[in-house]
Amino acid sequence: MISKKALYIIAFSLIILGLFIAFMRHEQTKIPFFANEKKDLWMVEARVDFRAQDSKPVTIKLSLPSDTTEGKIYFEQSVSPGYGFSMFQKGEYRQGVWSTRRAKGEQTLYYRAQIVKEKVSPLALIEEQKLPQQKVPESDFIWNELEQIVADDILAQAEAKSSNAITFTTELIKILSLLDSEEERSLLFERSSYIEVLDKLLEDAGIKHRVSLALRLENARRNQSLTPVVEVYENEKWMLFDPKDALEQGGENFLLWTRGSSSLIEAEGAYNARVSFSMLKQNMPALELARSHMGESGFEIFSVHRLPIEAQSLFAMLLLLPVGALITVFLRVIIGVKTSGTFMPVLIAMAFLQTSFFLGILSFVVLVTIGLMLRGYLSALNLLLVARIAIIVVIVIFLVAFITLIGYELGFNTAMSVAFFPIIILAWTIERVSIISEEEGGREVVRQMSGTLIVATLAYLAMNNGYVSHLFFNFAELHLIIIALIILMGRYTGYRLLELRRFREFENL
Amino acid sequence: MIKGFVSPFALKKSGILGMNSRNIEFVSRYNDRKLYSRVDNKLQTKELAEEFGINTPKLLFVVRMQHDIAELEAKLAQISSFAIKPARGSGGKGILIIKRTEGEHYIKGSGAQLHFDGIARHLTNILAGLYSLRGDPDVAIVEALIESDPIFDAYSYQGVPDIRIIVFQGYPIMAMLRLSTKESDGKANLHQGAVGVGIDISSGRAIHAVMHGKRVHLHPDTNHELEDIVIPNWRELLIMASSCYELSSLGYLGVDIVLDKNRGAMLLELNARPGLSIQVANSCGLLWRLRAVEELETKSRHADKRVNFSMDHFKI
Numbered sequence: 001m002i003s004k005k006a007l008y009i010i011a012f013s014l015i016i017l018g019l020f021i022a023f024m025r026h027e028q029t030k031i032p033f034f035a036n037e038k039k040d041l042w043m044v045e046a047r048v049d050f051r052a053q054d055s056k057p058v059t060i061k062l063s064l065p066s067d068t069t070e071g072k073i074y075f076e077q078s079v080s081p082g083y084g085f086s087m088f089q090k091g092e093y094r095q096g097v098w099s100t101r102r103a104k105g106e107q108t109l110y111y112r113a114q115i116v117k118e119k120v121s122p123l124a125l126i127e128e129q130k131l132p133q134q135k136v137p138e139s140d141f142i143w144n145e146l147e148q149i150v151a152d153d154i155l156a157q158a159e160a161k162s163s164n165a166i167t168f169t170t171e172l173i174k175i176l177s178l179l180d181s182e183e184e185r186s187l188l189f190e191r192s193s194y195i196e197v198l199d200k201l202l203e204d205a206g207i208k209h210r211v212s213l214a215l216r217l218e219n220a221r222r223n224q225s226l227t228p229v230v231e232v233y234e235n236e237k238w239m240l241f242d243p244k245d246a247l248e249q250g251g252e253n254f255l256l257w258t259r260g261s262s263s264l265i266e267a268e269g270a271y272n273a274r275v276s277f278s279m280l281k282q283n284m285p286a287l288e289l290a291r292s293h294m295g296e297s298g299f300e301i302f303s304v305h306r307l308p309i310e311a312q313s314l315f316a317m318l319l320l321l322p323v324g325a326l327i328t329v330f331l332r333v334i335i336g337v338k339t340s341g342t343f344m345p346v347l348i349a350m351a352f353l354q355t356s357f358f359l360g361i362l363s364f365v366v367l368v369t370i371g372l373m374l375r376g377y378l379s380a381l382n383l384l385l386v387a388r389i390a391i392i393v394v395i396v397i398f399l400v401a402f403i404t405l406i407g408y409e410l411g412f413n414t415a416m417s418v419a420f421f422p423i424i425i426l427a428w429t430i431e432r433v434s435i436i437s438e439e440e441g442g443r444e445v446v447r448q449m450s451g452t453l454i455v456a457t458l459a460y461l462a463m464n465n466g467y468v469s470h471l472f473f474n475f476a477e478l479h480l481i482i483i484a485l486i487i488l489m490g491r492y493t494g495y496r497l498l499e500l501r502r503f504r505e506f507e508n509l
Numbered sequence: 510m511i512k513g514f515v516s517p518f519a520l521k522k523s524g525i526l527g528m529n530s531r532n533i534e535f536v537s538r539y540n541d542r543k544l545y546s547r548v549d550n551k552l553q554t555k556e557l558a559e560e561f562g563i564n565t566p567k568l569l570f571v572v573r574m575q576h577d578i579a580e581l582e583a584k585l586a587q588i589s590s591f592a593i594k595p596a597r598g599s600g601g602k603g604i605l606i607i608k609r610t611e612g613e614h615y616i617k618g619s620g621a622q623l624h625f626d627g628i629a630r631h632l633t634n635i636l637a638g639l640y641s642l643r644g645d646p647d648v649a650i651v652e653a654l655i656e657s658d659p660i661f662d663a664y665s666y667q668g669v670p671d672i673r674i675i676v677f678q679g680y681p682i683m684a685m686l687r688l689s690t691k692e693s694d695g696k697a698n699l700h701q702g703a704v705g706v707g708i709d710i711s712s713g714r715a716i717h718a719v720m721h722g723k724r725v726h727l728h729p730d731t732n733h734e735l736e737d738i739v740i741p742n743w744r745e746l747l748i749m750a751s752s753c754y755e756l757s758s759l760g761y762l763g764v765d766i767v768l769d770k771n772r773g774a775m776l777l778e779l780n781a782r783p784g785l786s787i788q789v790a791n792s793c794g795l796l797w798r799l800r801a802v803e804e805l806e807t808k809s810r811h812a813d814k815r816v817n818f819s820m821d822h823f824k825i
Binding site: 333336379383384385386396422435439440441443445491493494495496500501502503504505506507 | 513514515516517519521523525527528529530533534575602603630633634637638639640698700703714719722723734754785788789792794
């Protein structure tokens with residue numbers, strides 16, 4: 001016999017393994033842990049208007065957003081009758097290209113994308129690091145003397161309060177936005193725009209950064225244009241900053257459209273090209289999103305979602321069985337409930353899943369009662385056991401058909417699901433109950449049948465729970481945890497709860 | 510503590526053996542599954558008992574096949590009383606007692622009448638495995654009826670009282686007398702309302718009696734004082750129970766013994782998973798006694814020495 005200690009180690013490692021695989025699967029496939037988890041899905045539309053030069057080939061190049069850690073593009077298309085459309089990607093730059101042989105007059109092209117924004121904690125990016133001392137290309141923008149003094153002062157303030165590029169930028173934005181909001185505007189802004197000042201200051205501080213264009217995500221907005229944002233390079237990653245709001249980091253509310261100095265739109269054979277944006281926020285179930293965008297990576301291939309829908313629904317049932325088994329083990333070993341047949345309660349609970357609960361209980365009781373009455377007549381026929389069970393099977397099928405028909409005629413379509421009851425199991429139940437009542441009396445029958453129904457009810461409640469069915473269907477590895485729990489309970493040598501009642505006379509000894 | 514429940518610590522203190530502990534620490538540890546058929550099959554038990562010189566009820570016929578049943582009617586005409594049992598039945602399931610015959614009619618233990626048809630149906634059920642442990646096909650045995658020792662006449666309603674002794678590694682641990690009542694329908698089954706009387710291992714005297722888990726002093730049908738009972742020839746009975754260890758090689762064993770008017774103590778059946786109610790009947794837990802035997806450095810190979818140890822150590 002394996003020692004208890006080894007048993008605990010096995011059970012513990014099974015639990016860890018199950019949790020680990022489930023977490024990895026969650027990370028990779030983005031299948032949510034909770035069934036009703038929803039994600040914000042942004043429907044973004046870029047509208048390009050231009051006037052075509054008569055009878056000349058037209059090529060429109062539009063910079064496009066690309067997948068980042070903060071935002072994933074789930075779906076994109078272009079609506080542009082008469083135009084060819086293709087997308088090119090080079091590093092992190094993406095471009096959509098529309099082209100046509102000839103176009104005339106006012107033209108409108110649409111690019112649509114569905115984007116899911118992930119929350120990224122900016123804290124995760126902040127680590128103690130020295131300020132990077134990279135050479136940044138000098139721009140031709142030069143402070144005059146007075147401006148230089150103010151700029152140096154601001155840089156000194158920001159540097160004193162910061163430890164790395166990220167915190168430095170945060171402090172800098174805080175100071176600048178404060179200056180900007182004062183009634184007496186700082187002289188820095190007299191000659192140049194806010195974003196130019198920020199750009200120049202970051203450059204002076206030697207911070208690797210770039211100014212990009214991003215779309216500010218606000219629900220149900222139309223005719224928007226892009227706003228400039230600052231990206232700071234740190235830990236081999238570009239981090240987005242709202243130039244006006246220091247607390248707004250990580251680009252949660254922004255969708256990056258261009259990067260650095262790359263242009264938003266290039267037009268050939270067209271003039272007056274304008275881009276405007278509109279967007280709409282939708283709340284989508286996260287599971288549906290994950291499912292419709294299954295890729296080909298490890299976990300995505302090894303997943304029940306790959307099966308045809310029909311097989312999936314079968315597995316949805318099968319993968320719930322262990323939950324019922326776990327509950328049966330718990331109620332028998334820890335509580336001490338007596339049932340007729342070891343796993344019959346689970347099978348009954350499975351039938352309840354199909355029939356709905358009250359109808360299930362009702363038809364179970366009706367089926368067993370009528371079956372028992374007819375079984376009484378059968379015993380007079382003096383049949384062999386196998387023959388008798390076979391006849392009970394036929395009787396049960398007749399009863400099921402009868403209930404279904406009556407229900408159908410009365411307009412209860414749900415009555416039809418009675419056919420999901422395990423017929424052979426029911427027949428054996430009837431036979432066993434009749435023997436128990438003959439041999440051990442009605443009391444034992446009531447005890448065992450109520451035990452069976454209690455276990456079936458609890459197993460049903462667990463298996464019918466949305467969270468439970470979601471977890472065990474999508475994360476099959478969680479069954480390892482069930483195995484671990486069953487192993488632990490299988491070696492439980494303590495008292496059962498109902499034994500505390502059975503031996504209640506020992507209280508005063 | 511919650512009303513109607515005892516705290517697990519109090520149970521532990523009383524040394525009560527629970528079902529889970531019985532299954533894991535005793536039944537599966539000390540009883541080799543390969544040997545179960547020795548006790549689960551009454552026919553095999555009977556043969557082994559004969560080898561070891563232990564008395565069992567006299568075997569009259571064995572019904573193995575469906576066509577044996579037809580021949581049985583003529584054979585049964587020769588005898589007036591008998592018991593039909595499934596060889597692999599458990600807990601007294603499927604036992605049919607015929608007390609006497611009146612012409613065509615067979616009179617059951619309860620007084621109900623039966624034709625041979627009824628007996629044939631019962632035999633058919635047994636052969637089909639209705640009463641066997643896993644529903645496997647079985648054989649039926651027909652035994653001579655036990656005539657209860659008159660000392661129990663005042664303490665039993667219809668059925669024959671039997672004595673259950675728990676034997677652990679050959680040492681008798683605890684004993685109980687089971688008396689049938691009107692409520693239990695003449696069956697010696699505790700959860701059907703039979704009376705369980707705890708018997709002191711050292712003396713064979715009754716010490717405590719329960720019915721439906723509650724203490725009683727009088728037999729509900731005969732109104733006789735239960736705690737006056739003394740089992741005769743107690744030491745011999747314990748030696749018989751103890752030697753069932755060699756017979757079965759099972760470490761944790763329930764031995765059921767009946768006292769026959771003419772033939773004395775007889776082994777009725779053995780049980781590899783004896784129940785726990787014996788603790789309630791004795792108002793005493795099994796666990797300390799089991800541990801005391803487990804802790805013995807050398808275990809005797811002689812039944813009488815083991816009985817001596819038990820009688821010395823397991824006093825109330």
